[in-house]
Amino acid sequence: xxxxxxxxxxxxxxxxxxxxxxxxxxxxxxxxxxxxxxxxxxxxxxxxxxxxxxxxxxxxxxxxxxxxxxxxxxxxxxxxxxxxxxxxxxxxxxxxxxxxxxxxxxxxxxxx
Amino acid sequence: xxxxxxxxxxxxxxxxxxxxxxxxxxxxxxxxxxxxxxxxxxxxxxxxxxxxxxxxxxxxxxxxxxxxxxxxxxxxxxxxxxxxxxxxxxxxxxxxxxxxxxxxxxxxxxxx
Numbered sequence: 045x046x047x048x049x050x051x052x053x054x055x056x057x058x059x060x061x062x063x064x065x066x067x068x069x070x071x072x073x074x075x076x077x078x079x080x081x082x083x084x085x086x087x088x089x090x091x092x093x094x095x096x097x098x099x100x101x102x103x104x105x106x107x108x109x110x111x112x113x114x115x116x117x118x119x120x121x122x123x124x125x126x127x128x129x130x131x132x133x134x135x136x137x138x139x140x141x142x143x144x145x146x147x148x149x150x151x152x153x154x155x156x
Numbered sequence: 157x158x159x160x161x162x163x164x165x166x167x168x169x170x171x172x173x174x175x176x177x178x179x180x181x182x183x184x185x186x187x188x189x190x191x192x193x194x195x196x197x198x199x200x201x202x203x204x205x206x207x208x209x210x211x212x213x214x215x216x217x218x219x220x221x222x223x224x225x226x227x228x229x230x231x232x233x234x235x236x237x238x239x240x241x242x243x244x245x246x247x248x249x250x251x252x253x254x255x256x257x258x259x260x261x262x263x264x265x266x267x268x
Contacts, residue, residue, distance in 0.1 A: 048198070076254040087246055087259035088199075131198070135254055141206040142187055142253045143214075148198040 045070055050132050050147030058155050061122045065150045067132030068114045077108055078133040079117050082149065088131055091117075122154045158183045162247050162260035168268050169234065169241060177232045177263045179247035188230040189257070192216060193244040202245075205230055234265065242266050 050067045057063050069077075080088035092099065094106040094115050105118040115134075119126055132147035160181045169175045181188065187206050191199040201214030205224040219238025224230055234241045247260040 052196075076256075078256055080257075085244065085262075085264070087262050088257075089259070090256050093256060133257070137253055140212045141204060142250065143201065143204070144189070144248075144250075144257055146191075146198040146200075148196070 047071060047145035048132055048134050048147040050150050052148055052150060054151040054153060056153045056155055057122055059122060059124060061154075062118065062120045063122060063152065064119075065117045065130055065132075065152075066114055067116070067147050068112075069132075069134045069145070070113070071134070071136055071145075072110075072113060074113075074134045074136040076135040077115050078135070079104075079106060079115075080131040080133055082129045082131055084129075091130070119152075122152075124154050124156060127152055127154045160247055160249055160258055160260035162245075162263050164263060165261070167263055167265045169265060170268050172236045174233055174235050175265070177234070177245055177247075177265070179230045179232065179260055180228055181230075181247075181249045181258075181260075182228060183249055183251070183258060184227070185249035185251050185258070186227070187250040187252070188224070189248045189250070190214075190220075190222065190230070190232045191246045191248065193246060199246065202232065 077094035079091040081091045082088040094108045098107045103120045107116045129149040131149045134145050163178045189204045190202040203222040205211035221233045245263045248257045
């Protein structure tokens with residue numbers, strides 16, 4: 045079983061649409077959670093951290109449900125520039141150190 | 157500006173050849189990581205290091221080797237034992253437990 049599971053999409057949405065991505069994780073001891081954005085052949089860049097109380101940054105809202113072990117990302121009023129792959133990342137500590145686990149990514153294309 | 161520098165951006169390997177990918181950071185982070193990304197797949201952990209002179213194998217360490225002689229540097233060697241090395245390699249660092257990952261710009265390795 046994979047540590048982190050994401051729907052790979054692709055999601056093709058018109059400009060201005062609202063789109064939501066979900067991600068599930070298997071390790072209940074996971075401590076921190078992130079959404080990263082990755083453009084083609086580029087490095088991932090942090091979009092936002094995800095907190096238990098949920099958090100918002102402009103058009104982006106992230107939610108964490110520890111009981112069900114899933115995190116979500118909501119993008120409102122989609123822009124063409126939002127087209128990218130969105131990676132769900134989960135972090136927990138092993139006795140050998142701090143490790144990060146990545147979902148396969150969800151591809152989003154915003155259409156004019 | 158602080159950050160992570162990976163070089164080269166593109167690298168070509170001949171059959172039976174070892175090649176080394178460079179990763180340098182000036183963020184004063186203790187933890188450093190190497191990931192491999194294949195098309196349509198998530199990032200997979202090759203090796204990680206929590207402290208100088210110590211490193212741990214990740215999920216796909218076979219055919220790779222690393223060293224951590226300095227806090228700033230974490231080079232990755234792709235050995236001839238790695239039979240399918242073509243991939244996008246990403247180096248990352250983190251300031252501490254449960255903190256976010258910072259990425260270098262990546263190295264695309266291809267086989268001639």
